[in-house]
Amino acid sequence: MMKALPRTKIRDQAAERIKEHIVARKLLPGDRLPTETELAETFGISRLSVREATKALEFLGIVRAKTGVGLTVGQIELPRVAEHLGFHPALHCADPQQLIDSRVIIETGVLSHVTRRMADDDSIRKKLQKLVDQFRSARDLKTWIELDIEFHRTLLESSGLTPLVAFGDLLRIFFQRFRESVKKAEWKVGIDSHQCIVDHLAAGDVAQAAAELRTHIESHRERIR
Amino acid sequence: MMKALPRTKIRDQAAERIKEHIVARKLLPGDRLPTETELAETFGISRLSVREATKALEFLGIVRAKTGVGLTVGQIELPRVAEHLGFHPALHCADPQQLIDSRVIIETGVLSHVTRRMADDDSIRKKLQKLVDQFRSARDLKTWIELDIEFHRTLLESSGLTPLVAFGDLLRIFFQRFRESVKKAEWKVGIDSHQCIVDHLAAGDVAQAAAELRTHIESHRERIR
DNA sequence: AGCGATCAGATTGTCAGATAATCTAACGAG
DNA sequence: CTCGTTAGATTATCTGACAATCTGATCGCT
Numbered sequence A, B: 001m002m003k004a005l006p007r008t009k010i011r012d013q014a015a016e017r018i019k020e021h022i023v024a025r026k027l028l029p030g031d032r033l034p035t036e037t038e039l040a041e042t043f044g045i046s047r048l049s050v051r052e053a054t055k056a057l058e059f060l061g062i063v064r065a066k067t068g069v070g071l072t073v074g075q076i077e078l079p080r081v082a083e084h085l086g087f088h089p090a091l092h093c094a095d096p097q098q099l100i101d102s103r104v105i106i107e108t109g110v111l112s113h114v115t116r117r118m119a120d121d122d123s124i125r126k127k128l129q130k131l132v133d134q135f136r137s138a139r140d141l142k143t144w145i146e147l148d149i150e151f152h153r154t155l156l157e158s159s160g161l162t163p164l165v166a167f168g169d170l171l172r173i174f175f176q177r178f179r180e181s182v183k184k185a186e187w188k189v190g191i192d193s194h195q196c197i198v199d200h201l202a203a204g205d206v207a208q209a210a211a212e213l214r215t216h217i218e219s220h221r222e223r224i225r
Numbered sequence C: 001a002g003c004g005a006t007c008a009g010a011t012t013g014t015c016a017g018a019t020a021a022t023c024t025a026a027c028g029a030g
Numbered sequence D: 001c002t003c004g005t006t007a008g009a010t011t012a013t014c015t016g017a018c019a020a021t022c023t024g025a026t027c028g029c030t
Helices: A010-026 A038-043 A047-059 A078-087 A097-110 A113-118 A122-137 A142-156 A162-179 A184-202 A206-218 B008-022 B036-043 B049-062 B077-087 B096-109 B111-121 B123-138 B140-160 B164-177 B184-202 B206-218
Strands: A063-066 A068-072 B063-066 B070-073
Touching: A038 A047, A038 B184, A047 B049, A063 A162, A078 A162, A078 B164, A097 A113, A097 A142, A097 A162, A097 A206, A097 B036, A097 B096, A097 B164, A113 A122, A113 A184, A113 A206, A122 A142, A122 A184, A122 A206, A122 B049, A142 A162, A142 B049, A142 B184, A162 B077, A162 B096, A162 B164, A184 A206, B008 B036, B008 B049, B036 B049, B049 B063, B049 B077, B077 B164, B096 B111, B096 B140, B096 B164, B096 B206, B111 B123, B111 B184, B111 B206, B123 B184, B140 B164, B140 B184
Parallel strands: none
Antiparallel strands: A063 A068, B063 B070
16 A cells, blocks of 8 residues: 655645545545554554644545544535635735626626526526515615625526636625625615516526626725725 | 634634634734644644644645744645645546536636727737747647646736636636547647637627637537536 | 854644544344 | 444544744854
8 A cells, every 4th residue: 555654744745645545546536545543554653643634635625534434535626615715815815896897707697597597497586586575675784785695696506607606605705895885775776786687587688687787796896996 | 812612623613713813804924823822722622623723724825834933824826726636636526517617707708808908908919829829839738738728817817807817727727637638639729719819809809709719618518528 | 243153932743642422333122 | 124222443632742943042253
């Protein structure tokens, strides 16, 4: 199996060896890996150092650990990785205008997928409509924010494109503080926009829905300049 | 500072708290974090459990540790992430068709930004053209792949929207294996597509450039079904 | 005064030994 | 046959400790 270790940080070497083991054996998600104790013996290191390595790999989904059972090969899910993209300088230091532009591109870009799926599944329209109705009867900023977020997320989800849902979630985190500065009158406009977007989508009119959505998202532009 | 912990895996909670701390304090790369011992005291857990959390974060670059000094904030570096994720594409859990759709949306979505900037800065066109020329004179798969990646990345970069560049880099990691199965004749078609895209962009024709780019990216669709 | 060497203190890296928590399979009772 | 219990296996977390590395302060020499 694997041979004992040379240099650098012991846990990093262990992590590399585990990866090598997975590749060499052509292991797939769900396949069993040696136990922590076995790995510790094989590498000639402490079990806790093995754990440091496996927790690192586990963070990315490469390895799965189950108490009482053992270690298995995991799988790498894009949304989980995307989640941490928030610590990438491009997001962390992003210009607010870029956040707006990025949201516009993503959200208008998925609309053709939304309308196509909406044509087959009316529950999509119903779900969005329900959010608009809830928004209309909401009375405080906190709820408006939650419902606005929910609406836009549901829109992305309705496309079925999980990578973009993940990315939208990420942008949302950085966008949060801008929502908090929206005035009461502007939230009312926002409700009408959401309704308008749902109506255009229901009619299969991607271009009009996109135009409305763009205007809606860009309404933040002046306020956050 | 941070308060003591409730539930689930203790190390995972610790990792989340550390991330929250970084975000709440608006910490930047290089900024000091509490020491392992301090974190252990604050969270009311063992120092080794703190280490399991920090090693996980360190694997992605979010945290840096230096013997004798302490912990600092790091940042996500996608080449490092790519290395970790790319070692065994069989572990990737991302629907290929969704990757294609997402790429189409992102890359066509930035084109109006590219043409606008290209009108003011001819070096953008020159840079893209140079990549096409290099592509045309390349003779092996590895170089074709590199240049294709470089072209698409440059396209995103040319928009000036750094969040989308980072996200495009992430998508690329999951897309890598599909590039490797492209046949020689298809790479030649790819070269002409790149040229066509550059020409349309130079002419300020976003719609045509978008159509060509969509066709180019979607050329993968049948092969990776 | 400036430079280099040494040392003390701080912090991470790794370990040994141990108990707690969770899962699975086997066995026994109804 | 089904359900409950138990034993064994393995991960989750802990205490206590020493090793390795870094940084800043101090001292000695030129």
